[in-house]
Amino acid sequence: MAGDEDIPGKRPTIYDLARIAGTSASAVSSVLSGTWKKRRISAQLAERISRVAEEQGYSLNLQASLLRRERSRIIGMIIPKYDNRYFGAIAEQFEAMARARGLFPVITCTRREPELEYEAARQMMSYQAECLIVTGATDPDRIAELCAATGVRAINLDLPGTRMPSVVSDNFAGAQELTRVILSRTHEAFGRRAPLYFIGGRPQDHNTRERRRGFMSAHAEIGLRVPDGNSIVRGYSADKTAAALAELGIPHGSGVFVNSTIALEGFVRWLRAQSPPLELRFGCFDWDPFAAVHPQNVGMMQQDVGAMLSRVFEFIQSAPNGAPTVEVPCRFRALD
Amino acid sequence: MAGDEDIPGKRPTIYDLARIAGTSASAVSSVLSGTWKKRRISAQLAERISRVAEEQGYSLNLQASLLRRERSRIIGMIIPKYDNRYFGAIAEQFEAMARARGLFPVITCTRREPELEYEAARQMMSYQAECLIVTGATDPDRIAELCAATGVRAINLDLPGTRMPSVVSDNFAGAQELTRVILSRTHEAFGRRAPLYFIGGRPQDHNTRERRRGFMSAHAEIGLRVPDGNSIVRGYSADKTAAALAELGIPHGSGVFVNSTIALEGFVRWLRAQSPPLELRFGCFDWDPFAAVHPQNVGMMQQDVGAMLSRVFEFIQSAPNGAPTVEVPCRFRALD
DNA sequence: GTCCCCTGCTCAATCGATGTAGCGACACTG
DNA sequence: CAGTGTCGCTACATCGATTGAGCAGGGGAC
Numbered sequence: 184m185a186g187d188e189d190i191p192g193k194r195p196t197i198y199d200l201a202r203i204a205g206t207s208a209s210a211v212s213s214v215l216s217g218t219w220k221k222r223r224i225s226a227q228l229a230e231r232i233s234r235v236a237e238e239q240g241y242s243l244n245l246q247a248s249l250l251r252r253e254r255s256r257i258i259g260m261i262i263p264k265y266d267n268r269y270f271g272a273i274a275e276q277f278e279a280m281a282r283a284r285g286l287f288p289v290i291t292c293t294r295r296e297p298e299l300e301y302e303a304a305r306q307m308m309s310y311q312a313e314c315l316i317v318t319g320a321t322d323p324d325r326i327a328e329l330c331a332a333t334g335v336r337a338i339n340l341d342l343p344g345t346r347m348p349s350v351v352s353d354n355f356a357g358a359q360e361l362t363r364v365i366l367s368r369t370h371e372a373f374g375r376r377a378p379l380y381f382i383g384g385r386p387q388d389h390n391t392r393e394r395r396r397g398f399m400s401a402h403a404e405i406g407l408r409v410p411d412g413n414s415i416v417r418g419y420s421a422d423k424t425a426a427a428l429a430e431l432g433i434p435h436g437s438g439v440f441v442n443s444t445i446a447l448e449g450f451v452r453w454l455r456a457q458s459p460p461l462e463l464r465f466g467c468f469d470w471d472p473f474a475a476v477h478p479q480n481v482g483m484m485q486q487d488v489g490a491m492l493s494r495v496f497e498f499i500q501s502a503p504n505g506a507p508t509v510e511v512p513c514r515f516r517a518l519d
Numbered sequence: 520m521a522g523d524e525d526i527p528g529k530r531p532t533i534y535d536l537a538r539i540a541g542t543s544a545s546a547v548s549s550v551l552s553g554t555w556k557k558r559r560i561s562a563q564l565a566e567r568i569s570r571v572a573e574e575q576g577y578s579l580n581l582q583a584s585l586l587r588r589e590r591s592r593i594i595g596m597i598i599p600k601y602d603n604r605y606f607g608a609i610a611e612q613f614e615a616m617a618r619a620r621g622l623f624p625v626i627t628c629t630r631r632e633p634e635l636e637y638e639a640a641r642q643m644m645s646y647q648a649e650c651l652i653v654t655g656a657t658d659p660d661r662i663a664e665l666c667a668a669t670g671v672r673a674i675n676l677d678l679p680g681t682r683m684p685s686v687v688s689d690n691f692a693g694a695q696e697l698t699r700v701i702l703s704r705t706h707e708a709f710g711r712r713a714p715l716y717f718i719g720g721r722p723q724d725h726n727t728r729e730r731r732r733g734f735m736s737a738h739a740e741i742g743l744r745v746p747d748g749n750s751i752v753r754g755y756s757a758d759k760t761a762a763a764l765a766e767l768g769i770p771h772g773s774g775v776f777v778n779s780t781i782a783l784e785g786f787v788r789w790l791r792a793q794s795p796p797l798e799l800r801f802g803c804f805d806w807d808p809f810a811a812v813h814p815q816n817v818g819m820m821q822q823d824v825g826a827m828l829s830r831v832f833e834f835i836q837s838a839p840n841g842a843p844t845v846e847v848p849c850r851f852r853a854l855d
Numbered sequence: 856g857t858c859c860c861c862t863g864c865t866c867a868a869t870c871g872a873t874g875t876a877g878c879g880a881c882a883c884t885g
Numbered sequence: 886c887a888g889t890g891t892c893g894c895t896a897c898a899t900c901g902a903t904t905g906a907g908c909a910g911g912g913g914a915c
Contacts, residue, residue, distance in 0.1 A: 194669050196900090197901070197902065197903095198902095206864085208903095209902095209904075210863095210864070213903085213904085215902095216902085218903090222864085223861090224864075228863085242641060242645055244647065244900085245646055246591075246646075246901080247900070247901035247902045247903090248903075249870095250580070250871065250903095251901085251903045251904085252870085252903075264611065265607040266604050266607025268602050271603065271607050272601075272602045274602075274628065275600065278628050287642075288627075291614065292614050306623070309579050310582075311580065329576075333530050334530060444809075454812075455812045473780075473783075473807055476787045476813070477809070532870090532871055532872085544895090545872095545873080545894085545895065545897095546894070548871095548872055559891090560893070560894075561892090580870090583873090585872095585900095586900045586902095587874085587900050588900085
């Protein structure tokens, strides 16, 4: 007990433990990393070292450890938002699934800013991430290039790219089904068949294009043509959506396809402000438990986050050839 | 151009760059870290090194860099959930504010599991985090002890502890105000003054206790006594809340205080399932934009995430004495 | 007694970046 | 031409953990 030196601000290293336990740093390292049996350390010494480490409140210096090891087991994810049920669920489940596989997840939020996406990806390289999941990126191919240059494997999630494997929802089929339901429920409620309105998303964005294609296809099935004026596609922003709706003037008895909960936020705010109250029927691509109890909501298309992430981890374990895009079916949640 | 060796899976180091540029690793390091002017490197050499680094797609090995430096500038946060507007906003704003201050945020989600909280905190120590923000932890004092042992500064957010500085909402005043509004709006709507119901939270949790105190106080002000049976406090779970509500049997014309959006999720699900429809008035401690358009919602008490995080960063910059608890006022969002 | 093997450890090189100390070359002073 | 200073760069120790190589000592075979 005489040699224990507790320099306050200084964290103990394996050299400190070795000195205190009267042994070598190698022995300490192998005991604490669990490889001591292969290295022929006696159970007695292992016991002593463990006790000293416990007493001194030792914790591994990951920086030093990772510098020496060949594999970091770090897996990075960049994601545009946290405060939204879809991306929140992705982040939360990704962490849990990564941990369950013995990997160290590191997530960072890029707020749909292309520069921040790029910087965050660079930072993941610096962390020595072995793999990077690029979620909802505005320019996935630029990041793919960065990853290719440093030899880091990358996978797109939610929004596909052309240079690395992608896992996305089956946006076309989901939108088609959702559109059919909104059309029929609007018909039931108001007795007329009119083309729906399409609200939210970005014109150039892959998901928005696919969903519009499904939306159009469901209209075509029943011989309806959608006028050009029936769309508001002004980006992922609740405020812009609400402002645009005020100009559009949707008539009583209409049906509305809302493309994301972000647009839906603007939509329900606008809808609530109408006086006299406006009777509509709407459906939304994406799930939210509070939006689900709105009386005019006829259904929400929930993206299957668990299944998508499973496919992502399959791609991680066995790298595919080329840059395939896998589409995962959505689950429709009918309301009422 | 003859010496460029592009070993595919291998990332270039400063030694590779030095060899290619015909200079030393020290020069490369100082140029890339921006300290080259102090080290008397000529602008010409700096230019050449930068070009080579660019060409080779060099990226810093943070592990090696941090191992050598005395400061990591890493700031950790553990948080119970992502997919909820309150915690989602905390995570998102924390990252932005940390970056704006030149720090590297690392967040991890602990799902209110005490063991995972502890493990995650250990991992933050291993990352050499200089500071740890402990958000909504079930046992903050245990983590405080861990941090004290390794000399890492720690701050509680949302839920206070006794061993490190804490930043929390003014739950008492917020709950009191919210209760007053629900009481008066229920009176307006149904003409009777009856004690409210209190739904959600954990009995032993500090926030729940404070909010119940505010709730009780607002009742006492107008001479109302709250019966013991008017509470459902069974943890942060939408399912348990919905199940308990089914047993409780809240009568038509009642007012309800919902303690968190997680409980609210169960509450609105239950409410919607009632047939014939149940007319109530409720308010919620926490903000959610979709819940805000519910016709029976009279107001939501929004926690001031920006202000709370500002206080957290103040504590980080100048460590306070002892373990003070700062209370940040909430912002009431009246509805209708 | 010699050879060999096994046990239980330690030594020292290594990962990549950083920063102090110092070296060679040249200019300028007196 | 010795002495001093500055410029522009390089050498090397260092951070903490990992791991292949190797060493001392004891036991058994012949």
